[in-house]
Amino acid sequence: MFTDFKYTADRPAYLQLKEYLKEQILSGLIQAGERLPATRELASTIRLGRNTVIQAYQDLEEEGFIETVPGQGSFVSAVVVEAGTTTRIPWDQLTTPYAASAVQLDIEKSELKWERGMISFKSIAPDGNLFPTEDFKRAFLHRFALEGEKLLNYGYAQGYRPLLEYLANYLKQKGVDPEGKAILVTNGFTEGLNVVLAGICAPGDGIVTENPTHNTALKIFKLRNLKVYGIPMTPDGIDVDALAATLAAKPVKAGFLIPSYHNPTGLVMPPAKRQAVLEVFARHRVPIIEDGFNEELRYSGAHVAPLLALAGxxxxxxxxxxxxxxxxxGLRLGWVVADRALIATLESIKRSMNIHTSFLDQALLYEYLQNGSFEKYLRRARKVYRQRHEAAIRLASALIPHRRIWGEGGLHIFVELAPQINARAVLAACYRRGVLFMPGDLFYTDGGGANTLRLGIGRVTEEEMAQGFKIIGEVVSMLEGEKSASI
Amino acid sequence: MFTDFKYTADRPAYLQLKEYLKEQILSGLIQAGERLPATRELASTIRLGRNTVIQAYQDLEEEGFIETVPGQGSFVSAVVVEAGTTTRIPWDQLTTPYAASAVQLDIEKSELKWERGMISFKSIAPDGNLFPTEDFKRAFLHRFALEGEKLLNYGYAQGYRPLLEYLANYLKQKGVDPEGKAILVTNGFTEGLNVVLAGICAPGDGIVTENPTHNTALKIFKLRNLKVYGIPMTPDGIDVDALAATLAAKPVKAGFLIPSYHNPTGLVMPPAKRQAVLEVFARHRVPIIEDGFNEELRYSGAHVAPLLALAGxxxxxxxxxxxxxxxxxGLRLGWVVADRALIATLESIKRSMNIHTSFLDQALLYEYLQNGSFEKYLRRARKVYRQRHEAAIRLASALIPHRRIWGEGGLHIFVELAPQINARAVLAACYRRGVLFMPGDLFYTDGGGANTLRLGIGRVTEEEMAQGFKIIGEVVSMLEGEKSASI
Known part of the structure; x- marks a missing residue:
């Protein structure tokens, strides 16, 4: 007995022994009332120190698996784990319609998956190699020394106070008037949007948005049973006349807009259009949800104030x-800025969802931001991404037969192919040749965009772009040839 | 001009100058086209180094606030922030019924608030002074050195792989059969419950639970419009006959149970009752949601396997x-263990909520758990909390006139007063004397429990308990006197 115990070097030995003995007890191999070997004896059997065995026994007693009777030894407690009847629940029939939609709309489940060796333009995640890990570590050491205990204990739903103050000042730097406004910290943009929609849009409500728009936002609108009215994009952003017509004709509860480095088109809405859009929404007294998701990735042109700033x-x-x-x-940090009373309401919603966002992460981000590391990083990251973006525009223009290449900033470009070319057919052929991207239809509110695709460039080199875009271009050319041959 | 710039020592000077200049531009004090002073000149005016000014100008140019014309100087760009018409939205009329419920059910908003100098038994949070911050720091340094970049970038909705594996093994140590099961990491218990309910309970569905039960769970049931059937508690846990009768008579979609260190009563459901409860649910083919929230805080008696283990x-x-x-x-980490196919569904729901839980936090918890620090801490924490719990039982029994004191573990005890005493009246009087606790009615599914209260003891000393319980006892005695006088 106990001769099958195997010790590996990666964890404390007594923990491994304790776990081994627990399994023996739980599986009934050692029965309730049975006496365990003396510590010296077991130590000799398994060839580990006696202290290891003593510590394992102490922990087992502490956890109620054994009892030690002085002078008599250690005995297994009556630990009941015998399973009764095995019950099977037909979960597939019991899950909610909501759950079914969540699965059906989950592109991680339905879209083609990256495999080793492929060049992927699917993601618009940033390049981890650029992350300032040393600065982050310094931020950890500094902030944790100051208030580690506090950061590891419960915090507040609204957020970590110094981060809230930093963000308020940061927004002031974008021209936002802080008066009457407040901030709520969320687990990233996605949760922020969920909190806002839970607060102001009930199932069945209408929401107006650019068409195409951010696919995750679109998924969330659908999951929440909102009626989505998509407004076409012109080359300088949303079509304001179409927007005005929809707001006049349809019952719309809110607008969702991405005015800077729009996802997926990469467009920046010019200042004059921002004013016009604000004016149209104001006339209909419809609030705007503004996605400021990558405002920081401006590569050229003058600073453009967010709608939040223009709303004064x-x-x-x-x-x-x-x-x-x-x-x-990876930290999943986002924030919602809005009317103070509305934020108080959203705070209660956030609390009902998950109490609050990790206080450790909030404090680390705060420390990193406030000591000047952020600006240093931004300069470097902008430079790299600007070059990558310029290369992407240049290479895509040269290599992919297109009707239009869209994109003024951010970590992606958007390609509109000739109308007869289906991007999913392009994707299928490219995938066989080891190239992946996002078919544009995922971003459309109305099933349109069959001839579009989004190319994420945050994590690819210029060589990979050249190689990948060439393959995309060849596939498109081939399909164009087929189409014209068949006409 | 620029003489009102004030430099403070806590952040890099160039950042403060940049922000100052941005505010001047954004507020229109420096107009588009205007020329900024030469760097040497400004440096002299504000009495900072010329490099500080150069760096501020570079950043402003980078961010599109100014343009530098070689040989001529730096000019303010056309940064538009002029607000149009000021639009006011009557948010109080536009928020959803869901939002109104979230606010109304938010006890942080409705219950009495702690003020400096008060003794509070409201919270069941752990004592931050016990946290092993040095071990946590070591965990950070080790894990971050290994894969910092990876941890800061996007991860996976299901969770950080090593943590998932650790938890699977941890559950095996509680007797759980891993076959056919999977784990999903969530932002704490609260999000875990929300994800599970979103997956299996639609609005209007029935849920059966102990009465009283965890007040946050109860809030979430109400927010999700579930019909809650509360089953009375006997001194050894849920009344199985009443449970069987409800399951037979009512359309129930799921059960919610806290078999170990039940919140608020602190009871541990004995093994035989666990089997009986499992059997009743199995007979009606109703699944159980088990809250294992503080299983680790067992102070005495044999290990009791969770229902998940007993279900084999x-x-x-x-x-x-x-x-x-x-x-x-503060890290907000929890996990859901269930049938593999169900977890796949819940993973899509989690992804739609907030993509994933902080990978940094997951990796730090993993590192901390796997290197043996956790067991070391548990031994120490259990000892402290056991003493605190014993003292609480002893002191409450002696100082508070009661019908029954409940509690076998965890960070709280539950006091049942004489039936004619209203705990809210006790609370109101205690609050005036600087003592706070949770009125028990918050935990009841049916408005009952008026004569009960929960005393959280995680963060109070024995002296504070003696002092606070004495005041509670005096108030209760006084009210009992009044009641009997009025009869």
Missing amino acids: KGNNVVYIGSFSKILFP | KGNNVVYIGSFSKILFP
């Missing part, structure tokens, strides 16, 4: 921010 | 775990 003292813009497209997306 | 190869128990009542609640 108005309370009609709800802004959702995140650094996830440049900095530490 | 069955797939009818969905277990939600968390270490938040002992370890690092």
